[in-house]
Amino acid sequence: GAPATGTATGAPTGAPPTARAQQSAYLTNATGTRLRDTDHSLKAGSRGPTLLQDHHLREKITHFDHERIPERVVHARGAGAHGVFEGYGTATSVSMAGVFAKGKETPVFVRFSTVLGSRGSADTVRDTRGFATKFYTDEGNWDLVANNIPVFFIQDGIKFPDVIHAGKPHPDREIPQAQSAHDTFWDFVSLHTEAQHHTMWNMSDRGIPRSYRMMEGFGVHTFRCMNAEGGTSLVKFHWKPKLGVHSLTWEEAQMIGGIDPDFHRRDLYDAIEAGAYPEWELGVQVFPDEPDQMFAGIDLLDPTKIVPEEIAPVQPIGKLTLNANPTNFFAEVEQIAFHVGHLVPGIDVTDDPLLQTRLFSYVDTQLSRLGGPNYNQIPVNRPHVPTNDMFRDGFHQHAVHSGVAPYKPNSMDGGCPFAAGTDLSEEQTRAFVEAAVTVAEATKVRENPASYDDHYSQVRQFWLSMTPVEKEHIIRAYTFELGKCYEQAVKERQLQSLANIDPVLCQEVATGLGLPAPEPTIPLQDLEPSPALSQIKGPFPPD
Numbered sequence: 001g002a003p004a005t006g007t008a009t010g011a012p013t014g015a016p017p018t019a020r021a022q023q024s025a026y027l028t029n030a031t032g033t034r035l036r037d038t039d040h041s042l043k044a045g046s047r048g049p050t051l052l053q054d055h056h057l058r059e060k061i062t063h064f065d066h067e068r069i070p071e072r073v074v075h076a077r078g079a080g081a082h083g084v085f086e087g088y089g090t091a092t093s094v095s096m097a098g099v100f101a102k103g104k105e106t107p108v109f110v111r112f113s114t115v116l117g118s119r120g121s122a123d124t125v126r127d128t129r130g131f132a133t134k135f136y137t138d139e140g141n142w143d144l145v146a147n148n149i150p151v152f153f154i155q156d157g158i159k160f161p162d163v164i165h166a167g168k169p170h171p172d173r174e175i176p177q178a179q180s181a182h183d184t185f186w187d188f189v190s191l192h193t194e195a196q197h198h199t200m201w202n203m204s205d206r207g208i209p210r211s212y213r214m215m216e217g218f219g220v221h222t223f224r225c226m227n228a229e230g231g232t233s234l235v236k237f238h239w240k241p242k243l244g245v246h247s248l249t250w251e252e253a254q255m256i257g258g259i260d261p262d263f264h265r266r267d268l269y270d271a272i273e274a275g276a277y278p279e280w281e282l283g284v285q286v287f288p289d290e291p292d293q294m295f296a297g298i299d300l301l302d303p304t305k306i307v308p309e310e311i312a313p314v315q316p317i318g319k320l321t322l323n324a325n326p327t328n329f330f331a332e333v334e335q336i337a338f339h340v341g342h343l344v345p346g347i348d349v350t351d352d353p354l355l356q357t358r359l360f361s362y363v364d365t366q367l368s369r370l371g372g373p374n375y376n377q378i379p380v381n382r383p384h385v386p387t388n389d390m391f392r393d394g395f396h397q398h399a400v401h402s403g404v405a406p407y408k409p410n411s412m413d414g415g416c417p418f419a420a421g422t423d424l425s426e427e428q429t430r431a432f433v434e435a436a437v438t439v440a441e442a443t444k445v446r447e448n449p450a451s452y453d454d455h456y457s458q459v460r461q462f463w464l465s466m467t468p469v470e471k472e473h474i475i476r477a478y479t480f481e482l483g484k485c486y487e488q489a490v491k492e493r494q495l496q497s498l499a500n501i502d503p504v505l506c507q508e509v510a511t512g513l514g515l516p517a518p519e520p521t522i523p524l525q526d527l528e529p530s531p532a533l534s535q536i537k538g539p540f541p542p543d
């Protein structure tokens with residue numbers, strides 16, 4: 001686990017550690033009194049009624065009754081591991097973040113997950129996978145909360161509850177447990193056609209990975225990075241697995257789901273246990289930070305779009321190695337709390353409206369999931385640097401703060417380092433400063449820009465890039481999943497979207513469903529990169 005060093009937490013001087021000494025020679029109750037017997041309740045005679053005065057019985061049962069915490073509202077099912085990230089030094093012209101410095105080693109914890117299933121659901125279902133990394137950097141924690149699919153279902157975070165309500169089991173029957181084969185999912189994605197791109201990735205072999213070790217990861221959003229000179233670039237983050245990208249076949253996924261529902265969790269644990277440490281390279285696509293935040297006609301703030309790697313190559317900037325399994329699943333995998341707002345100097349957010357909502361949502365959900373505002377004191381969440389946040393008290397407060405003046409500037413706690421005129425140069429040079437971006441003067445509206453309107457051409461591009469066998473898998477996936485729907489109107493509406501993506505795909509799925517194939521309602525666009533586009537390179541200097 002993460003060391004306790006450097007945090008404001010700790011017991012009063014001289015007090016023993018709070019860790020429970022489970023290996024000690026004797027048993028105690030929660031307050032340290034030794035016990036002779038924890039196997040028999042206190043009774044009036046050996047057959048008599050149990051006595052209310054048995055505090056140990058009540059304490060033991062009460063604690064047990066409160067062992068469960070709520071599972072994550074999404075991404076409830078997961079597995080994780082500790083590791084190290086080593087910077088290559090190739091990103092310094094783009095970001096001043098110390099984590100990218102050449103040879104710099106930073107401890108990390110990674111949690112992989114499925115999205116829709118509950119905590120006990122099977123690993124091999126067709127779903128998006130989470131790939132969340134917490135970097136315990138010298139400048140504070142940086143969380144890269146990524147998925148294995150480079151686009152998202154929606155363009156605006158206000159629709160997140162809607163897409164999750166549609167994807168989770170039906171409220172009446174509470175089925176299906178963890179997959180997209182049901183009416184509300186297809187109802188949503190056929191009514192919200194911006195979801196068609198993510199959905200096609202789900203229906204492809206990417207939706208059923210062979211192993212967490214063989215998945216890519218994508219930050220999805222465009223971030224804004226800053227170098228030491230204050231220059232900014234727009235950046236998309238990519239994880240590339242050293243073992244390559246591999247998938248199960250649908251038949252394998254189905255069988256393994258029955259035989260070993262913990263398949264991915266077991267695979268990750270066993271590989272690390274055997275010393276076959278999984279590795280990924282972190283890479284970036286870098287774009288000039290132009291006022292319109294577009295690149296090659298693609299809106300960089302639209303999370304349903306990729307930028308093809310052919311026109312913006314992914315540049316490697318560091319290597320991740322997972323080399324240690326958790327020793328306590330609850331303390332590490334369950335209690336870890338990621339947040340896209342956990343940023344370090346040199347990495348900032350953009351105005352992507354999905355990212356903006358995420359900045360609010362993660363803290364909010366963790367307040368209830370982890371029981372109050374002090375969850376960053378939980379060992380796995382603690383930064384590996386000293387904290388001085390002036391946050392006080394609250395549920396599950398473990399720190400015993402010294403000092404009397406939790407505000408700045410103050411003149412009572414050993415001087416006044418933040419007073420006006422104080423020389424901050426030494427202490428503050430590594431402080432996080434938001435990029436000084438101009439916010440356009442604009443009218444308040446509830447609408448998307450026109451650049452978000454094209455919901456189909458990148459889906460078609462994805463389809464056309466597939467090999468024949470991959471196309472066959474996609475056709476069979478759509479046919480199987482839609483075949484589970486009860487509502488004919490939902491199937492017909494989704495077929496209309498498929499007609500707008502590709503006539504062959506639509507015809508094949510329609511035949512499988514025993515329905516007529518509709519005509520497209522928009523002209524098909526192939527989005528061939530023009531020769532001019534393929535000349536464009538990011539400002540990233542080659543190593």
Ligand code: HEM
Pocket residue numbers: 071072073074075078111112113129130131132145146147152156157158160218219220221336337338354355357358361362365366369
């Ligand atoms: C988990 C909200 C979009 C990746 C979560 C959680 C919430 C949430 C509430 C549970 C967190 C917890 O209990 O600790 C949202 C909202 C989104 C959004 C409101 C859109 C507005 C995304 C996107 C990605 C993503 C685009 C990928 C790029 C993840 C991952 C986790 C997660 C990987 C699991 C983290 C873990 O392993 O603990 N999300 N999410 N989410 N989300 Fe999102």
